Amino acid sequence: MFENNLWTMEPVGRPENTIQGDKYRFTLLTPCLIRMEYREDGKFEDRPTQVVWNRKFDPVDFRVEKKGEGFELFTSRMHVTYAGGPFTKNSLNLNAVGGQNAFGAVWYYGEKGDNLGGTARTLDGVDGECQLQEGIMSRSGCSQIDDSHSLVLDENGWTQVRTGDGVDIYVFAYGNDYKEALNDFYRLTGKTPMLPRYALGNWWSRYYAYTEDSYKALVTRFEKEKIPFSVGVLDMDWHLVEEVDPKYGSGWTGYTWNKKYYPDPERFMNWLHDHGMKISVNLHPAGGIRAFEEAYPAMAKELGDVDTEHEAPIDFDITSRKFLEAYFKCVLHPEENKGVDFWWIDWQQGNITKVPGLDPLWMLNHYHYLDNARDGKRPLTFSRYAGPGSHRYPVGFSGDSIVTWESLNFQPYFTSTASNIGYGWWSHDIGGHMFGYRDNELALRWVQLGVFSPINRLHSSKNEFMGKEPWQFPMEIGEVMKEFLRLRHQMLPYLYTMNHRAYKENTPLILPMYYTYPAEQVAYTVKNEYEYGTAFIVAPVTEKSVQGVGRARTHVWLPEGTYIDFFTGLVYSGDREMDMYRDLHSIPVLAKAGAIVPMTEEIFGQEADRNPETMTIRVYGGADGSFQLYEDDNESNAYLKDECVLTDMDLKWSTGRFVIQKAAGRLELIPQKRTWTVEFWGVKDTEVTVEVEGTVVEASKEYDEALGCLKVSVPEASVTSEIIITLGIPALRENDVKAQVFNLLNQAEIPYMEKVAIMEILDKKISNAAKLTQLTAMHPEEGIVGAVGEILTAIE
Known part of the structure; x- marks a missing residue:
């Protein structure tokens, strides 16, 4: 059980790449990546850790010059100076040279550079932005991962605490070669595995007390409305909650189906499977196995030391291999045999266990993923982020965000920036989870973001007014939601290929713009814009439509080249920034010429x-x-x-x-x-x-x-x-400016005669600049000049 047949582990670095003294060891992994260790007892760690699994990289050419108690180390890409003794900013530093980092970044031990951010454990309760942990990308050219305190894995794959104190860090000195740095990060920590195809479709999820009949009715309605879903997620009300006797504690943790809601769980899940949906079921496991659970007798028998006479609870002890194996065998596997395809591990109880430094969330993610891979199945878990290395256990659940425009505005940046720590498969609560307010346009824009996200999972809380079903919204909003949900499934051949690229080429589906354009200052400022696979640049709409214009404004940077709008077919020339205006039916999705x-x-x-x-x-x-x-x-x-x-x-x-x-x-x-x-x-x-x-x-x-x-x-x-x-004659189209502007004005809520005057200006035989000057002088409603200007100057 828990065998790892998914990743290669080669934890011992090459001796020929190693510089070692009595208390220090430096191991070169690439000309840009180095491991630095210091231990007073001189006992260095060669086992894999929770984060790092591979240290046997290719041989590296380097030169060492001895300097007193220390040395200077040179590769083609970095220069390390070590004065000897314990690591301090005075005794240890590194200069990055060459590559795209010709300016020569300097790193001092213990100091943080201009880090571009990584991701966060959760968006629970976040209304807008939250603080991000660090990634491995830095505009200053150097960054580090501190692996000093992570647990090690023994020959049987079980975790062990390191003995003694010491320093164990990895310094990335890649300058602005972000793609190279990310590739080597995956080599160091393990690849992102492929997702099963169904995971790339639409997910339906809601914290709601569904019954077998109500869930079937919902799916039947989706089918009638021709809205495709490939995953059905059951939140905690699948199991006994309110029915739990208070003497057993909270119903938050549970493993026994509520037969009032689901009289025959296997029948229900077979029905969902027959209708093309895989099933994920929520777990809050911290409460352990109590006596009322159906699995209690089997667990007690398997463990052998449970006081069943007094209904002693079986504590959830993630540090016990015996408990963990019994838990999977007696509690989870029987439910999988009934039809559960993968588990939603909704751990919210902190990071403290009996073993110092052991985060139960990491253990749950690791062993759930390995267990789900048994019998050759391609595994899938759905859980929260547990630090560097979590990319090995997709998919990520980002938590319960607040329903506001501010929350929506943060999620594109949050999602793309996670690539800086290799975490490419975030699943957000699309539409937001709780609190906030009703805004129909906000709900639609969130769905549009979801379709162009790694995972598209609609979700909401129990509040009766918060349903995300498209028919709960005004007709135009609902119809566009349906169109986008269909689009997600139409794109599955593309998305599945990008899924394989993420595994094979170590390139996540979504990347910040600065990965491909690291030398362009503007690439760092368009935080909500990202590359979506090989074909697209996406800039989701995250603000309300401009009053009177009927379109929302989004600031976009187009790198050099030619681009074609996915929805409108408009052709744009690049190498510039501009505002794009979109009605409810689309967001800026720009295909690169040749895509x-x-x-x-x-x-x-x-x-x-x-x-x-x-x-x-x-x-x-x-x-x-x-x-x-x-x-x-x-x-x-x-x-x-x-x-x-x-x-x-x-x-x-x-x-x-x-x-x-x-x-x-x-x-x-x-x-x-x-x-x-x-x-x-x-x-x-x-x-x-x-x-x-x-x-x-x-x-x-x-x-x-x-x-x-x-x-x-x-x-x-x-x-x-x-x-x-x-x-016959390949040629790019000429944008029909007049027709596009007419469509814009036809929907704009401005005086009719002003619309006529704008069209008259367009007919004049003058330059576009002159036309825009005259439009501005008319003082039309806010945004009209910008929206017309986008169309006029799409090709420059």
Whole structure:
């Protein structure tokens, strides 16, 4: 039990990379990453810890010059000076050189640099911002992880307390090479494993006393409304709560189904499975196993030393391996046999145990994840963050945030910044959990953020007025919510490929803008803007719509290049900052020219678990591009052995040639034939030629003038066929400025004659700058000039 077949552990560093004295040891891991240890007893640690699992990196070229009791150490990327003796800021420092950090960052032991932040344990009760723990990225070029106090893992995978005192730190001297630093962080601490495919769909969650009938009615309504969900989360009212006799303590902890609500739990969960939903069930385990629990007799028998005559409670002792093994065997596994797919570990009882320094949350995450992987299953847990290394146990539950615009405004930054400590799979309470106020636009904007988040889990508290069902909102709001929830499932082929990229290439789905553009000052200021996989830049709407304009304003920075709006098809030129204005139907999602995005229309029922037969490929014009679609069995750990199917797609923009290559790999994992629809976005209408295996075939073609979208439908073909689509004259569309401004003004709540006057200015044969000057002089309602200006100057 608890065998680790998911990660490689090579905890002993290379002797040839080591500089060691009686009381110190320095181990080079890369030219930029060094481990520094100091112990008075000279007994250094070579076992894996809760954080660090691998220290056997590649050999590093270095030079050492002895200096008295210390030395100077040189690699191609750093210069370490150590004067000997205990580590102090006077005795130990490091200069980072080379790479993208030519300015030469300096680090002194014990001092913190300009850290870009990491993440936080929880957003419980947060209304707006909270303090973030540190990550490994720093604008000053150097940062550290202090691993001095984490527990070690023995040869059996169990935790042990370190003996004695000492210093054990890792210094990252990568300058602004953030992607390189993150890659080596994962090498040091272990990879982020792949999620099962269903986890990337929509999750329904609510703290609410559902019954079997009411939950079935809810799911049936979702199906009727064509709103896809792939995960159903049951909060604590699945088990006995109010019914618990006070003599047993609180009903907060519980493991026994409330039969008034769920007379036959297995029947209920089978029904959910039949309707395409996996099931996660909430645990607050701190209260232990009390005598009223159905699992109590089995636990008592397994442990053998329980006073059952007096109904002695079985304490939850995470430090006892005997208890932990009995807990999984007698309490959790029987419920999994009934249908629970994974557990929501809702630990809220602090970080104190019998073992000094042992955080029970870390132990729960670690052993739950290993246990969920038994029998070759791809594991999943849902729990809170427990410090560096927590990325090994996805998915993260960020806690009970307050329902306010301030909370929404913090979450994009919070999510992307977590990548600085490798934590890429946050799940927020989309819509907010509790308190706050009703604001229909806020609810919608939060759902839109959720769709472009790592995990999209709608959630709320028991308050009867706080339901997140789309039909609880005014028609326009509710319909847009439905559209976005469908969009999430349409994007599953893209998201699943990014899921594999996160594992294989050590690159989270969401990255702050400064990862790709570290030398651009503005990349550090657009805190709510992020890269969303290989294709998109996203800047969620986190403020109310501007009065009178009917659109919300979002400040966006576009790096150099050409971009095409995912929703409107508008083409933008980059290398500038600008305000973007969006109505309720969209947020700024900008596809990079040349981006290729695989999608599907198979989004209901069991489809979140399957590789689709029909694919819609979005191709964004303006530059060359490529994409490798990744597919596997979606549920096992075979991905660790690269047992998968890869389909390469390439766009050569200058010739208008788009190629879907033959699928390669374990072809039995995907449909043998597929129907492809290829949408070219941001392009002019043109003739199209389609070839399948070198033979020209008939294919239907449609062009949407308003979106600049050329849709080509390819007849069903074998997945081992090469498909080539050639555009006659490849060219980017010209934005229909007049039509776009008319649509804006048509919805704007300003005087009618002012709208006419604005359109007259647009018709004038003068420069855009002159038009904006005249618009400003008219003093229209706040935001109108900005919204019109965005459209006028989208291409500069």
